[in-house]
Amino acid sequence: MQVPQFDGVVTPAAEVAVDMLFVPVFQDEGDGPLNAIPGLESASAGWIAQVRASGEFRAKAYEFFIVPVAGSWKATRIALVGAGRRADLTSERLRMIAASCGYTARLRGVTSAAVLIREGFDPVATAAIMADGLSAAEFEIGIYKADRTTEGRYPAKLVVVAPGAGLAEVRAAVARGRVIGEAANQARALANEPANVLSPREFAARVAAMGTAAGLTVDVLEESRLRELKMGLLLGVAQGSVEPARLVVLRYEPKGTAGGPVIGLVGKGVTFDTGGISIKPAEGMDRMKNDMAGGAAVAAAICAIARLGGRHRVLGVIPMVENMPGGKAIRPGDV
CATH class of the missing domain: 3.40.220.10 (Leucine Aminopeptidase, subunit E, domain 1)
Structure with a gap:
């Protein structure tokens, strides 16, 4: 193109x-x-x-x-x-x-x-x-x-x-x-993108590529690392799906800003949100693929900040997960 x-x-x-x-x-x-x-x-x-x-x-x-x-x-x-x-x-x-x-x-x-x-x-x-x-x-x-x-x-x-x-x-x-x-x-x-294309793993890969192209520091945390960090809530949402959770961390750190303020951006990255066991109504279910739009906005924003030469450090955090019902799905009241 x-x-x-x-x-x-x-x-x-x-x-x-x-x-x-x-x-x-x-x-x-x-x-x-x-x-x-x-x-x-x-x-x-x-x-x-x-x-x-x-x-x-x-x-x-x-x-x-x-x-x-x-x-x-x-x-x-x-x-x-x-x-x-x-x-x-x-x-x-x-x-x-x-x-x-x-x-x-x-x-x-x-x-x-x-x-x-x-x-x-x-x-x-x-x-x-x-x-x-x-x-x-x-x-x-x-x-x-x-x-x-x-x-x-x-x-x-x-x-x-x-x-x-x-x-x-x-x-x-x-x-x-x-x-x-x-x-x-x-x-x-x-x-x-439809949810069958943009899984948490694919979402993480695309955001990582965007961040790398913009000169950001990119960390993609997989399941083992999430367990080490005791991120049970994120893992719990993911356990009803065959798709594993991911957490993407994007850092923009321009020179000469050490010790200065840090702007934090957090974006929801649920690639499809059925509601899990507390399943949502069928009407509008197709739009639940958009529950990752907040994460997409954070990724795009921090990349734009880097390309524009922003003067402050920025940290972007995007938890990515698919919320599905299933035999292993988290239940209301689980700890």
């Missing part, structure tokens, strides 16, 4: 050469985008003013209107994306707007896309948020589908546009947001 290229630019929107240029528009700004972005109306051959006036595009959150570019703009198409009311905008809303742009670009199979940071926003902070959001659309949810053509094709190039800002700062922010977005996708990929 091709690794997409992320970049930040500070040129005017008209100079960005991509297949699709996304322009966020707010419900309560009237002709704001036409006045604030020179040449936008002529680049759309008048369509933007027309659809705004007719109500065809009201700029509700995640609403889109796409039009071919006319004139001298270098983009092939302009896509207005609704951002809702400016007063309601949060960092999370911005991230989701960027994600919706990424998904739209993917479903349409464009090879390159860009998102414009509107005036009035901190270009550096917003660039990181946009890169994070755009990354969300890269996640492959249907990896086990025989026909994956309906999921589109993720763009090979994605650009965050911050006209007039500092180029080095914007590019650094895009790189930071990309690391965060990739980490979120790593956690999502682990949580998306």
Whole structure:
């Protein structure tokens, strides 16, 4: 799979050469985008003013209107994306707007896309948020589908546009947001796996590989070590399953931090939670594979911290187990 290229630019929107240029528009700004972005109306051959006036595009959150570019703009198409009311905008809303742009670009199979940071926003902070959001659309949810053509094709190039800002700062922010977005996708990929694939042993192996790649110190404790440490509760949950328990410890220890504070992260890693003898209802049982999502989040977070050069020591602990009913399953009241 091709690794997409992320970049930040500070040129005017008209100079960005991509297949699709996304322009966020707010419900309560009237002709704001036409006045604030020179040449936008002529680049759309008048369509933007027309659809705004007719109500065809009201700029509700995640609403889109796409039009071919006319004139001298270098983009092939302009896509207005609704951002809702400016007063309601949060960092999370911005991230989701960027994600919706990424998904739209993917479903349409464009090879390159860009998102414009509107005036009035901190270009550096917003660039990181946009890169994070755009990354969300890269996640492959249907990896086990025989026909994956309906999921589109993720763009090979994605650009965050911050006209007039500092180029080095914007590019650094895009790189930071990309690391965060990739980490979120790593956690999502682990949580998306079925329990027959992601056993505790497989979960431990994948997390160990992630940690090693990020430069972490990784310890995987197997059953014998867990017994030595008298981790009876973890072993007790595992004894109803044929799959042995694991405990993964991830350490990030940057230079010069000895004796400083340690941030501790603990993530639940139950790869399937039937409830054991106290079995859960059948409805929703298939979703019990997601009981390891906390562990996936911890693993992805500490790897991202390492890649971003965090300044504090971080310790991640992920107990991994499959909770199943069976003749050896732990009983309520057991010691």
